[in-house]
Structures are given as C-alpha cells and as structure tokens.
Amino acid sequence: MAGHNKWSQIKRQKGAEDGKKSKLFGILAKTISVEAKKANGDRNLPGLRTAIEKARTANMPNENIDRAIKNATDKGGAELQEVLYEVYGPGGVAILIEGITDNNNRTNQEIKHLLAEHGGNLATPGSVTWAFKKINNTDWTAEMTTEVGTEDREKINILLEELESHEDIKKIVTNLA
Numbered sequence: 001m002a003g004h005n006k007w008s009q010i011k012r013q014k015g016a017e018d019g020k021k022s023k024l025f026g027i028l029a030k031t032i033s034v035e036a037k038k039a040n041g042d043r044n045l046p047g048l049r050t051a052i053e054k055a056r057t058a059n060m061p062n063e064n065i066d067r068a069i070k071n072a073t074d075k076g077g078a079e080l081q082e083v084l085y086e087v088y089g090p091g092g093v094a095i096l097i098e099g100i101t102d103n104n105n106r107t108n109q110e111i112k113h114l115l116a117e118h119g120g121n122l123a124t125p126g127s128v129t130w131a132f133k134k135i136n137n138t139d140w141t142a143e144m145t146t147e148v149g150t151e152d153r154e155k156i157n158i159l160l161e162e163l164e165s166h167e168d169i170k171k172i173v174t175n176l177a
Contacts, residue, residue, distance in 0.1 A: 027170050028055040029068040030100040033080050036072035043069075050138075085111055086128035089159055089174070090119040091152030094131040096140050097163060098171040107168045114166070118159035131175050142175035 032051045039045040043052065048069075055065050072080070083104060085097040101107040112122055132140045148156065156176060163169055 023167070024058055025060050025064060026167065027100070028058060028060055029064060030080055031170065032065060032068040033072040034082055034100055036069040037080070041069055041073040083107060086123040086125060087115060088121045088123050088128065090155040091146065091148035093146050093148060093156055094128045094175045095120070096128060096132055096173045097169060099168045100170055101168040110166065114159070114162050118162060119155050120159055132173060140173040142173065145175050145177035147177045
C-alpha cells in the first residue's frame with residue numbers, strides 16, 4: 001500500500017508542479033539573459049521590459065530576474081543566443097521551433113536526432129516561415145493549415161512532446177489543422 005497516504009500524494013503532486021515551474025523559470029531566465037545582453041542591462045528598453053513582465057506574471061522571484069540580468073551583463077557568463085529551426089514534420093506539417101542555447105552545435109544535433117527518431121526533417125532557412133506570420137515581433141501564427149491523418153497526427157504529437165521537454169526549446173508553433 002505504499003504511496004497511498006496523504007503525504008505521498010502531496011509530495012508527488014508538488015514534485016510535478018515544481019518540475020514544470022523549474023522548466024518555465026529556466027526558459028524565462030534565458031530569455032531575460034538574451035534581452036539583457038541586447039539592452040546592456042537597461043531595464044527600460046522594450047525587449048527586456050517585456051521579458052521581465054512575462055517572468056513576473058509567471059511568479060518568478062525577483063532574485064532570479066536580477067541574477068539573469070547580472071549574468072548576462074557580466075563578461076564571464078555563457079553567451080546565449082536565440083535560434084529558429086524550420087522543420088517539416090510527419091505528413092508535411094510545417095513546424096517552427098524557437099530556442100535559446102549556449103551551444104548551437106549541441107542543440108542542432110539534439111534537435112536533428114529528435115526529428116530523425118520521429119519522422120521530421122530539418123528544413124533550410126526560409127522554407128517553412130512562408131506558412132506563418134509574425135505578430136508583435138515575438139509570436140508566430142499559421143497563415144495556412146495542413147490536414148493530416150490520425151497516424152501522422154499521433155506522430156506529430158509525440159514529436160512535439162519530445163521537443164517541448166528539451167531544455168533549450170522556448171516555443172513551438174505548427175500549422176496543424
């Protein structure tokens with residue numbers, strides 16, 4: 001009967017919530033670091049201000065926000081860069097993957113490996129973005145959608161779950177109908 005008492009349930013639920021929150025805070029900290037690097041630490045510039053507001057709405061502690069800005073403006077911190085992967089998934093579905101990484105080569109290989117396992121192909125720059133429109137200079141929306149069968153839809157869902165669990169991936173957008 002292990003795991004059936006109240007404490008075990010609370011511990012399991014709290015662990016799951018903490019894991020989700022940790023991943024979100026990591027992504028937000030990377031976003032703040034990239035924007036702080038661009039803004040040279042000036043919190044009044046729109047990019048950094050927006051990133052800080054998103055972190056505050058997610059209840060990220062001020063200490064973490066300040067630490068991310070300090071690490072970005074110090075010379076000793078890791079150089080983070082934003083990446084955009086254009087992908088064709090199973091059934092020809094167009095996928096845009098936004099990420100932030102400190103090692104572009106490592107992230108490229110990990111994304112290629114995940115795509116190869118789940119029937120996706122890395123596309124050349126510009127070959128997928130035509131199917132999307134950029135909104136507010138930050139978000140993408142699909143201009144045209146693609147219909148797929150149930151088998152391809154299952155493959156795409158598995159691929160998206162794998163990609164979302166990757167630590168360097170910030171946002172994934174598809175044109176799946």
